[in-house]
Amino acid sequence: MSEELVDIRNLRVYFSIYEGLTKVLNGVNFRVARGEKVGLIGEAGCGKTTTVKSIMKILPTPPAIIEGGEIFLEGKDVLKMSQQELQTMRRKTVSMIFQDPTAALNPVFKVGDQIGDIIKFSQLALKEKVTKEEIKERTVKVLKEVQMPDPERIMNSYPIQLSGGMRQRICIAMALVSASNLLIADEPGTNLDVTIQDQVLRLLGDLVKERGTSIILISHALGAVKGLVDRVYVMYAGSMVEAATTADLFFDPLHPYTKALFNAVPKLTGGGIPEGILGRIPNYLNPPPGCRFNPRCPHSMPQCLEGAPPFFDVGESHEVACYLYGGN
Amino acid sequence: MNSELMKERAKRNWYKFSRNPLSIVGLIVVLSVILIAIFADYVAPYPEHAFVFVDFKNAKSPPTLKNLCGTDLAGRDILSRIFFGFRYSLLMAISVLSVATPPGVLLGLIAGYMRDTWVDTVIMRVADVFLSVPSMVLALAVCSMLEPTLYNAMLAVTVMWWPWYTRLVYGLASSIKNEYFIQAAEVTGASTISILFGEILPNCLSPIFTKMTLDVGWVILIGSTLSFVGLGAQPPTPDLGTMVSDGSKYIPSQWWISLFPALFIVLIILGFNLLGDGVRDMLAGD
Amino acid sequence: MSERATRSHVTFMEETEMSGEIIAIKNLKKYFTTDEGVVRAVDGISFTINEGETFGLVGESGSGKSTTAYTLMGLYTPTQGEITYKGMDISIGVKDRPLRLKKEMQMVFQDPGSSLNPKKSIQQILEVPLKVHGVSAEGRRKRVIELLHMVELPEDYLERQPTKIGGGEKQMIAIARALATNPRFITLDEPTSALDVSMQAKIINKLIQFQKELDLSYLFITHNLSLMRNVASRVGIMYLGKLCEVAPTGEFFSKPLHPYTKMLLSSIPVITDEEERVKPEKVVSRGEIPSPVNVPSGCYFHPRCNECKDICMRDDPPMIEVEPGHFVKCHSEPL
Numbered sequence: 001m002s003e004e005l006v007d008i009r010n011l012r013v014y015f016s017i018y019e020g021l022t023k024v025l026n027g028v029n030f031r032v033a034r035g036e037k038v039g040l041i042g043e044a045g046c047g048k049t050t051t052v053k054s055i056m057k058i059l060p061t062p063p064a065i066i067e068g069g070e071i072f073l074e075g076k077d078v079l080k081m082s083q084q085e086l087q088t089m090r091r092k093t094v095s096m097i098f099q100d101p102t103a104a105l106n107p108v109f110k111v112g113d114q115i116g117d118i119i120k121f122s123q124l125a126l127k128e129k130v131t132k133e134e135i136k137e138r139t140v141k142v143l144k145e146v147q148m149p150d151p152e153r154i155m156n157s158y159p160i161q162l163s164g165g166m167r168q169r170i171c172i173a174m175a176l177v178s179a180s181n182l183l184i185a186d187e188p189g190t191n192l193d194v195t196i197q198d199q200v201l202r203l204l205g206d207l208v209k210e211r212g213t214s215i216i217l218i219s220h221a222l223g224a225v226k227g228l229v230d231r232v233y234v235m236y237a238g239s240m241v242e243a244a245t246t247a248d249l250f251f252d253p254l255h256p257y258t259k260a261l262f263n264a265v266p267k268l269t270g271g272g273i274p275e276g277i278l279g280r281i282p283n284y285l286n287p288p289p290g291c292r293f294n295p296r297c298p299h300s301m302p303q304c305l306e307g308a309p310p311f312f313d314v315g316e317s318h319e320v321a322c323y324l325y326g327g328n
Numbered sequence: 329m330n331s332e333l334m335k336e337r338a339k340r341n342w343y344k345f346s347r348n349p350l351s352i353v354g355l356i357v358v359l360s361v362i363l364i365a366i367f368a369d370y371v372a373p374y375p376e377h378a379f380v381f382v383d384f385k386n387a388k389s390p391p392t393l394k395n396l397c398g399t400d401l402a403g404r405d406i407l408s409r410i411f412f413g414f415r416y417s418l419l420m421a422i423s424v425l426s427v428a429t430p431p432g433v434l435l436g437l438i439a440g441y442m443r444d445t446w447v448d449t450v451i452m453r454v455a456d457v458f459l460s461v462p463s464m465v466l467a468l469a470v471c472s473m474l475e476p477t478l479y480n481a482m483l484a485v486t487v488m489w490w491p492w493y494t495r496l497v498y499g500l501a502s503s504i505k506n507e508y509f510i511q512a513a514e515v516t517g518a519s520t521i522s523i524l525f526g527e528i529l530p531n532c533l534s535p536i537f538t539k540m541t542l543d544v545g546w547v548i549l550i551g552s553t554l555s556f557v558g559l560g561a562q563p564p565t566p567d568l569g570t571m572v573s574d575g576s577k578y579i580p581s582q583w584w585i586s587l588f589p590a591l592f593i594v595l596i597i598l599g600f601n602l603l604g605d606g607v608r609d610m611l612a613g614d
Numbered sequence: 615m616s617e618r619a620t621r622s623h624v625t626f627m628e629e630t631e632m633s634g635e636i637i638a639i640k641n642l643k644k645y646f647t648t649d650e651g652v653v654r655a656v657d658g659i660s661f662t663i664n665e666g667e668t669f670g671l672v673g674e675s676g677s678g679k680s681t682t683a684y685t686l687m688g689l690y691t692p693t694q695g696e697i698t699y700k701g702m703d704i705s706i707g708v709k710d711r712p713l714r715l716k717k718e719m720q721m722v723f724q725d726p727g728s729s730l731n732p733k734k735s736i737q738q739i740l741e742v743p744l745k746v747h748g749v750s751a752e753g754r755r756k757r758v759i760e761l762l763h764m765v766e767l768p769e770d771y772l773e774r775q776p777t778k779i780g781g782g783e784k785q786m787i788a789i790a791r792a793l794a795t796n797p798r799f800i801t802l803d804e805p806t807s808a809l810d811v812s813m814q815a816k817i818i819n820k821l822i823q824f825q826k827e828l829d830l831s832y833l834f835i836t837h838n839l840s841l842m843r844n845v846a847s848r849v850g851i852m853y854l855g856k857l858c859e860v861a862p863t864g865e866f867f868s869k870p871l872h873p874y875t876k877m878l879l880s881s882i883p884v885i886t887d888e889e890e891r892v893k894p895e896k897v898v899s900r901g902e903i904p905s906p907v908n909v910p911s912g913c914y915f916h917p918r919c920n921e922c923k924d925i926c927m928r929d930d931p932p933m934i935e936v937e938p939g940h941f942v943k944c945h946s947e948p949l
Contacts, residue, residue, distance in 0.1 A: 018340065018343065043810040043811065043812065044781075044810050163902055163903075164675070165902060166902070193674035193675050193837065193903065194837060194839075194878060194881050194882065194883075195877060195878060195881050195899035195903075196674075196899070196902070196903070198883075198899055199899055220810065220811070221883055222811075222883075222885050223882070223883025223884045223885050224883040226883065226884075226885060227883070250886070260812070261811060261812070262885060264811045264814075264815045265811055265885060266815075266818075266838075266840045266841045266843065266844045266845075267840060267843075267884075267886065267889055268839065268840045268843055268867070268882060268884050268889040268892055268893065269843075269886075269888055269889050269892050270843055270844060270864075272844055273815060273818045273819050273822060273844050273845065274815050275815060275819070276812050276813070276814075276816040276819065277815075507728045508723040508725055508728045508729040509728060509729055509731045511684075511689055511721075511723065512721065512729060512788070512791065513742060514689060514708050514709075515687050515688070515689065515708060515716065515719075515720065515721045516716060516720070516743040516746050516791075516795070517708070517711075517713050517717070517743075517747070518742060518746050519746075520709075522742075522746075526742075530731070530733035530734065531732065531733050
């Protein structure tokens, strides 16, 4: 067992579609310690959302099939939990902020009621009763925490009456109010303007620091993650390829994919448009054997075809899943 | 599109269609009805009974092996008449839908593309007027003004049917027109006609065809109702609705005269509805 | 640095009688009437685009950058103001524009998913502009294959449907479509915002290559400032329908003058330390972007501005050329 808050071991998730079986997650290893802030970066379709949805076990099965692996949350395997335990977990331990705040809020209920519902259910999980007045109080309190002007008025508004930035903050409030140990934020602020996204991410960072909550921050915007998290995982085509402290990763990326990814981002300092990465992401129906980045990798070796490389340690809390760094 | 892709497409469509076994039931029923209608002369046990025929000795006799559905007031075999009756039901459906759909769709395309202009207002308000009159009432009114014939019944139903397609396509067209590919066509200089028919219409075909399949049942029902009240096909034409009407005075003692035609009306409508569900599954979410 | 700022209400038209100008926009306004009131999407902007250059337009929601592009392309008609193309007045809707103009001005849209008609094959999609401009069937066939080669996609894509190809490839087809009629000017509205970093790099590189080979001029709209830095030769930043600042790219990023520009530049998330150093001092962004129905009085940016003075709340500032080619619309000018 582990004392980690989250410990995913060798998770394999497939999806059953008309054409066959898409082997999306190919042995994911991922850890979050208590109070730790972890970033998860990778491009569209690499499996980031599938991974975190698996932690909360909210993937619809079918078409998803959990083919193997373990997900330890506070020491217990989520994949073996009963319905009751899962419900408690979702109410008490983990909260999620989804990518699109507009889609995450129910358009026909007032925002205050939606927050109130979460308070009610998380209290139920703790087997404590809570009165209407208390719910209202706590709603106002959390709205103030997410810096909403005029909480009373906002509580009685419908999502459509609020701006994108405000809706995102409501989603954050909803995640915070259940006082969970783990917050999963899936691309928060991606759909928002840069200045508003900046505000939202700052807010998130401050709140998480205050409460000592752990956070998994998913983003395909590399820079957004950098200011906020302690450690970063890089994901490619269904598995983690590199994990390091933020400073280490951005200063000295080791995996060929990470390097290519960083190189493909245009720099504010100029220097023209970078090359991009040759090739395309693999087809999950028929993924390449061994390391999935191999077909696009400039350092391809015969070993790479044999089996997906495990994490090799390279210095203090820096791991790389690449045969260039071990396994000889 | 080459044949490889077409085969692949057909396979995929069949997969989607056949996921619900009831759709296949619907397909079988509909195909049977169509085949029987076409080949009624060969399939019916007594094809000569279809129109003018009398045999009063055998009139109003109950279902036996000789006459599976019994005989009617004039001694004609009911089952044979039912088979011929399929022709009129299908004819009703085909003519109404092929005449009502094109103008309905065209008006919907124009109104949707020109949404929020006077064109939109005029077209949709006219459609609203037609839609607000209860369909049966409208059909009856038209039929009573003209001579009661099958042809006029079809006309009546057509007149009241087109606005449903206008409304359907209006909703689709007005949201599609905001898609970027429409704007790209406009920027390039495509004419309004080519945008309506080349860009917007192909994206409306699936809902239109689904609706048409489901509408067949309704048209047949309304057509049968019109003939039931005497405003549609006239004797001796073997129309299912007329047959139900003919036997209505003899219920409950000679129940078969009305019951079997009625049951077959139900069967046809059910068949088309189930088929329509399958068509919807097949065309949706592509 | 020139201290002698040109303090006059400089309009671009007067300055730019010089040749090489392909697009000129003069005091353009586009208002929409809605139930909530009049939306001043574009509220009096002026700028020019020179032949062969990439003019970048940057701004957040409600800034009016997309509306500007759409009005330029004729999808909207201007409420006021003038748009000229190579000196010809084109301040009219696209349906009224001459066909040869539409041959020369093309557009690439933001969302590759809805840029291509899902019910058509790639071939049919690419043929649309060719058919409109009267190319024969044989000519169309040849040109379509040529276009596919230009965007490095295989010929068997001709028969595919958009739903079967990836987002980046869809955008390549959208670009191919825009190039079909040999245009001179292309508007690109956030062409890579919906795509991943690696796809983005490929597409932008292609766009730059085409610009050189085919002598194209671009209006390039994006909210990604790091991308803008490497793509545009001149940049304009919009806020609530007005242009705040226009400058050559280097100056825009190294010497931003308008407080909004500084706020935006300082919020860009960057990866490397050297990029961090290049950013202006952090201006914490305050407040929400107001709705364009309810614009603030005076300078539209004043409620969020750190340098707001009394005059800012009353008067809309003039656009001043602080240095050659560097224009700012602000009451606090460098002295």
